Amino acid sequence: MLEKLAMMRSVGNILDSCLAIKPKEQLLVLTDTDNLPTGQLFALAGEERGAETILLVMKPRTRHGEELPSIIADAMKAADAIVAPTTFSVNHTNARKRASDAGARLIFFPGSQEAMFTDGSLDIDFVKQAEIIMRLSRAFDAGSRVRVTSDDGATDFSIDIRGRKSVPQTGICHTPGTISPPPCIETAVSPIEGSTEGVAVIDGAVVPGGEVLEPFKLTLSGGRIVDIDTSGKDGRKFASLIESYGDDNMYCHVELGIGLNPKAKIGRGIELEDEGEFGTLHLGIGNGITFGSTIRAVGHIDLVIRHPIVQIDDVIALKSREVLV
Numbered sequence: 001m002l003e004k005l006a007m008m009r010s011v012g013n014i015l016d017s018c019l020a021i022k023p024k025e026q027l028l029v030l031t032d033t034d035n036l037p038t039g040q041l042f043a044l045a046g047e048e049r050g051a052e053t054i055l056l057v058m059k060p061r062t063r064h065g066e067e068l069p070s071i072i073a074d075a076m077k078a079a080d081a082i083v084a085p086t087t088f089s090v091n092h093t094n095a096r097k098r099a100s101d102a103g104a105r106l107i108f109f110p111g112s113q114e115a116m117f118t119d120g121s122l123d124i125d126f127v128k129q130a131e132i133i134m135r136l137s138r139a140f141d142a143g144s145r146v147r148v149t150s151d152d153g154a155t156d157f158s159i160d161i162r163g164r165k166s167v168p169q170t171g172i173c174h175t176p177g178t179i180s181p182p183p184c185i186e187t188a189v190s191p192i193e194g195s196t197e198g199v200a201v202i203d204g205a206v207v208p209g210g211e212v213l214e215p216f217k218l219t220l221s222g223g224r225i226v227d228i229d230t231s232g233k234d235g236r237k238f239a240s241l242i243e244s245y246g247d248d249n250m251y252c253h254v255e256l257g258i259g260l261n262p263k264a265k266i267g268r269g270i271e272l273e274d275e276g277e278f279g280t281l282h283l284g285i286g287n288g289i290t291f292g293s294t295i296r297a298v299g300h301i302d303l304v305i306r307h308p309i310v311q312i313d314d315v316i317a318l319k320s321r322e323v324l325v
Helices: 002-018 033-048 070-078 094-101 126-142 233-244
Strands: 026-032 052-058 081-086 105-110 145-149 156-160 167-169 186-189 197-202 205-207 216-221 224-228 253-259 281-286 300-305 309-312 315-319
Touching: 002 033, 002 126, 026 033, 026 070, 033 052, 033 081, 052 070, 070 094, 094 105, 126 167, 126 186, 126 309, 126 315, 197 300, 205 233, 216 233, 224 233, 233 300, 253 300
Parallel strands: 026 052, 026 081, 081 105
Antiparallel strands: 145 156, 145 309, 156 197, 167 186, 186 253, 197 216, 205 300, 216 224, 253 281, 281 300, 309 315
């Protein structure tokens, strides 16, 4: 009972602070059979706030970015606001993009677990963190090139971002078409196709997959992963995962994101915290249409680096987990 009360506090914060639900708005709660209790809490909270609340329950998808049934896609497009605690992400789908284009506000929770709503990662000042996120977003928007390195020199790669606009995900979705996946609050930018060059050591997490305990090196050339270090267990697991998609575009680099949640922690077994921990960086590969890339794939994977140094043109923007712009 106490756990449900704690969850309801976070659920209420999401509907009030993040979505700003108003009476009579059409709120769609989209969940799957693995997350039905959480979906029911959101539906109850929506009804308490006077929203026209619709609860849709689907079979869990098999991977992030898998397209949704057409009946759900149509409901998403008609909604004023959507909250989606699901096993896999609905973000990298045409259904989500059409809903956003139609003006729906969307908070989504891929890898949803009840612990996410009780561990403090949703108990933050979203407005304060939004200020930091937007500072980095403006730096990306004004920049031409990003270089990512590490203190030990193991990571060193660069991307071209000329003309690309960042995608800030502050957790605040008050205006039509905005999206965010708290507790992963971040800003992200898509590289120009084919521009990523260098090496990256993945020492944080693979999403989906979990915490990395044996760091592995990726070599990137022409915007693609061309070599994976499989000498360790985590490298082998990742190589097997990406191959399992059966899509050559899954090797394409489509996103560079910075996690900015001060209460998120890698290793709790919650995907959104793995990529949302403050000061970490994640490389998104695969489907990139929701970040402004032209690359489409059957799924999306994020690869987390714990202590990146991020340089935008000639300015160090992030170092030692501190935002410097």
